[in-house]
Amino acid sequence: MALDKKTIRLLILEDSQNEAERLVSLFRNAGTATRVHRLTSSDDLAEALQQSWDLLISAPSSENLDPAEAVAAIRRQAKDIPVIQLVAGNDSDAITDAMSLGAQDALPQGEDERLIMVANRELANLEERRARRAAEVALREAEKRCQLLLDSSVDAIAYVHDGMHIYANRTYLELFGYEDVEELEGMPMIDLIASCDQVNFKDFLKTYQSLEGSAELVCGGVRADGSDFRARIHFSPAAYDGEPCIQVVIRTESDNAELEEKLREISSQDLVTGLYNRNRFLELLDSAVERAVNAGQLATLAYIRVDRFASLQAELGLADADLLLADLSELLRQHFPADTPLARFGDDVFAALQQGVAPGVAEETLAALLKKVEGHLFEIDGRTVQTTLTIGVAGLDEKTAQAREVVDRAHRCADELTEGNALKRYNPADELAAAANRGSVVAMVRQALENNSFRLLFQPIISLRGDTHEHYEVLLRLLNPQGEEVPPTDFINAAKEAGLAAKIDRWVLLNSIKLLAEHRAKGHSTRLFLHLSSASLQDPSLLPWLSVALKAARLPSDSLVIQLAEPDAIAYLKQAKALAQGLAELRCKMAISQFGCALNPFNTLRHLPVAFVKVDGSFTQDLGRAENQEALKTMLASLHAQAILTIVPFVESASVLATLWQAGVNYIQGHYLQGPSQSMDYDFASDSE
Template identity: 75%
Template sequence: MAIEKKTIRLLILEDSQNEAERLVSLFRNAGQATRVHRLTGIDDLNEALQHSWDLLICAPSSEALDPTEAIAAIRRQAKDIPAIQLLANNDSDDITAALSLGAQDALPQGEDERLVLVAKRELANLEERRGRRASEVALREAEKRCQLLLESSVDAITYVHDGMHIYANRAYLELFAYEDADELEGMPMIDLIGASDQASFKDFLKNYQGHDGHAELQCNGVKANGHSFAAQMSFSPATYDGEPCTQVVIRAHSGNAELEEKLREISSQDLVTGLFNRNHFLGLMDAAAERAVNAGQPATLAYIRADHYASLLAEVGLAGIDILLTDLANLLRSHFPGEAQLARFGDDVFTVLLPGLSPEDCREQLGSLLKKVESNLFDVNGRTVQSTLSIGVAGLNEKTAKAQEVVNRAHRCADELSEGNGLKLFDPADELAAAANRGSIVAMIQQALENNSFHLMFQPIISLRGDNFEHYEALLRLHNPQGEEITPLELFTAAKGAGLAEKIDRWVILNSIKLLADHRSKGHETRLFVHLSSASLQDQTLLPWLSVALKAARLPSDSLVFQFSEPDAIAYLKQAKAITQGLNELHCKTALTQFGCALNPFNTLKHLHLDFIKIDSSFSQDLGNPENQEALKTLLTSLHSQAKLTIVPFVESASVLATLWQAGVNYIQGYYLQGPSQSMDYDFASGED
């Protein structure tokens, strides 16, 4: 139940240190990293407000600072910090009063699950507001840049609403021989159209009103001095000052259509090779990406680099290299079919866009190109020159978000051919590896799932009362590309955020079953505790899948103990109830971890079929304190009266063993006994002596 992927910065107005820590534990038990500051007065609040915070939680009352004063101070300083007011009761008048004073929500103190849900909502709203403000700033900057581009454009551009000019750039004014934009403001555009074309222009505008895309019209324009000229008008939907309108771009015809076509052709060409230039090719890539996403039309990009370009340049000179590149371009033209689009993308780079083909479809054709170039003898000013190519290949498909990403992938593939004269097709696993190397935990998880590269560790759970079974807990571990272990908190927080927790659970279950079946085949009576995330609690396909997996492994069902946490059980109590019933029908054992932190933990037990209860680690801390000992004994007595087998984890020293024995604990676990190990090798017999 992760609230946010990032660390939340939390202000708490609460006089009781213990209650403040309990509130913080709600978030931390949900797997959320939390940075907290407890307010001690108005001066402390003013100092804290010099920094950035995400949420304020106020107790019903505080001697240090009145909650209404705290909320008012935040509003005075115009800080966007959502406030949640806790109340001593559920009185609707108190709730209304808190909301009217500026709290985002008010709820009775102690409704922990509701508090976390409200906090999740307010944090999400805060992120939306921050994102909107950033977008508004970006929009204003974009509008400024667009205005500058409009003013400096050589094309005549106007914006028209209901047939009337609302904006015209300098080029438009010059084209129609007007001195000032004020002269055009409010003037119907039809007044600038020749009389013979006005009827057709009206008809065009009527039909265009419902047109969502680009349209063109040829007609005669009339200048302010009465002179007319042939104009090509391009219409497209736009907005100006937030209002919908139509953008019209006008180009005056020179009268020589052949010359204009030639000029357009030259503007898209590389002058040396006659192929498309880089800018035009990027436009072709954008169009291909749009077709791939919207129409399901795949395409392939080949990024072709001439090997050893610097050496060739030194050998034949600038004039010679142009001849070589031209010959290479001609060879490419003859090699690829007519629908292929070729460009000179850089000094030593050609690109080819092959529509309708996947990268694998192009492998043979590109492979034959490598051989053709390698065997070709180029003639450069009477000298024989040989060259080879490095070709990187990437595809455009329905998942292509940006054409530039495809170019980058093909570029990287070509770069990886350090020996040259080679061909490399983009593999998504390479991109995943690159993201993992950059520190993306989600990418590391995806890699581990694909490559089966997680590690399972096993920590013994030792009986204090004599038990024929050997018990271990299966613990998942993941190392980053540098060999360092990812902390479990980072691992599972990232997995929840990316929606991968369920897949991880199934990996752990499947591999635990295999390892346990092998271990039991050697004569061990072993049970394995396996953790289920909140995602698995909600997965209705888990039980049927598990039944098949257990039968396939021929493993006794009661040799597996499936455990989940108390916070998850409370959040998904209905699902937890169903899954414990289902596991019981499969004869699997069940356990609840982190038990005892809820306000009424035993209420949860009424709904769940559980065999083991693992006490929260906070109960085993500072057991030298008689008050803490008594709290643990009271909890254990209640559990044992319900015939629950109890486990105390995080046993770190010998000094607590006598206390735990006297308290009647059934099982203990911790580094004092043995830390997680790569194998199930603990000597349980020695522990009984």
């Protein structure tokens, strides 16, 4: 595992110069530059601690400086230097003692690969702590600046929580005629509102609590001396001293609101076209993204580029090219509804935000725009000019993370249209396909979920005791864009890291249920064993969903066996217990796979009423040795004593069958019998004869 490329400042407490150099070479071989100082005494340490260091690695002991003294000195000076203590041999007491004294970790001397991994972890943690401290300082500074701005603002600003004032600036106090903020603290804001407007104000506040974003109200204000004035009150969500509240900004109607509005309008306009400029449009796009995420309000962005504009500009000259853009902007205004935000987004690019309109619907309007511009004759300074547009289209929905993402998508679509006078809509599948072709396993998984292109395989689980049921384990496979199988561990691990494991489980369950219903309709008495990931194990909505899926397919619940891996069952035992109870109510059975590798595997079974246990594959390896046979027999006897049916996987040859029969195994599974297949076609009858 390679360390980060930045230079690491390393302290080493090691009497042997050669050993210290060996440790340094480990870091350099791991691909990182190091600046190193070897400690030789307590005075040397005191001097070194005047500087900044990233890591201390200490030998088990030193004649020059006791490692415990070095750790104590670092703690005494409150230095954030992680310490890794090496110990002689794998002495657990020495490891515990070192960590008790303040070392971040301790490990046996000579375990070089592990040392690099531990150092990598501690350096990453150090960077996180430093970044957090820097962020906390920046936050405090920002809060101070905000407070100064609030205190000195010419706007009347207050913060209100549950209708009560918790802060008001000097301008707010002067507006209402109060001397001190303490006079307002704890006072309901409604006391400052004219009595004729109080009902409206109450209703507005009630409605505002359920809204997202900013809102404005015009009503009468009452000063401390009883005089009143008309006020425009702007409300927006905020936080004060870490508590959520409402920021209130009040402007009186005597303020030059009209001039302010005019200035705001001018600052948001493009001078050539009169449309919004890029900055103002991005603000509107940000608000649309927020509405899409929080309220599910769809919108569509059109990135509209003028074809071959550089050539037109060279032909017409700058001034006449600007006239063409102005005429085009007027045509856009006429084409779109009056409330559609339009902008000049770049030199030769316009943008339109169609709010409440899905991309599929917007496409019709934009296709009509293409035809309109293509057929339009622009009169520029006595000359006739024709042009066309290229349009990239991207939608905003609840999955949209940020405005820049939408712009990038629409921009890419426009760039892909090399001929001009054309339109392309962003399709997430195209992006996934491109990423999948580049070898991204996560992209392949997402694509398989969207395109329903995972492959299900079925491997028979065969009874050694005459059970008439047909049992199959369901296995999932993923093909890359070249048609080759991705190793299951690779894509399953990638899916877990990307948070897609639960979605995959649902896909497998749903498609297995459909196939099983079709198979059982042909007269087969078939059960399927289906894996469940730790993500689904923690999902409380799984059981109700599974119940509905089984009823819809008209399948008996006992035709499914839900299988958990032993490590997941142990890590999430409480959730596994709840799942087992829910499955029992549904009359589904539960199985544990990879059984027998925990320190006390039978402890798990005390909490989970499982019907089947599949022992770990390691137990079937080297069954020719008597001690391995005995270990398997002992485990199986304990399981059978609890009336649990046992499955032994990875049966790869006939030689182990007699041993497994004598051991009392209920079911076997493996390539010797039949490997995974795309169909449930194993002849179980031949085994029962």
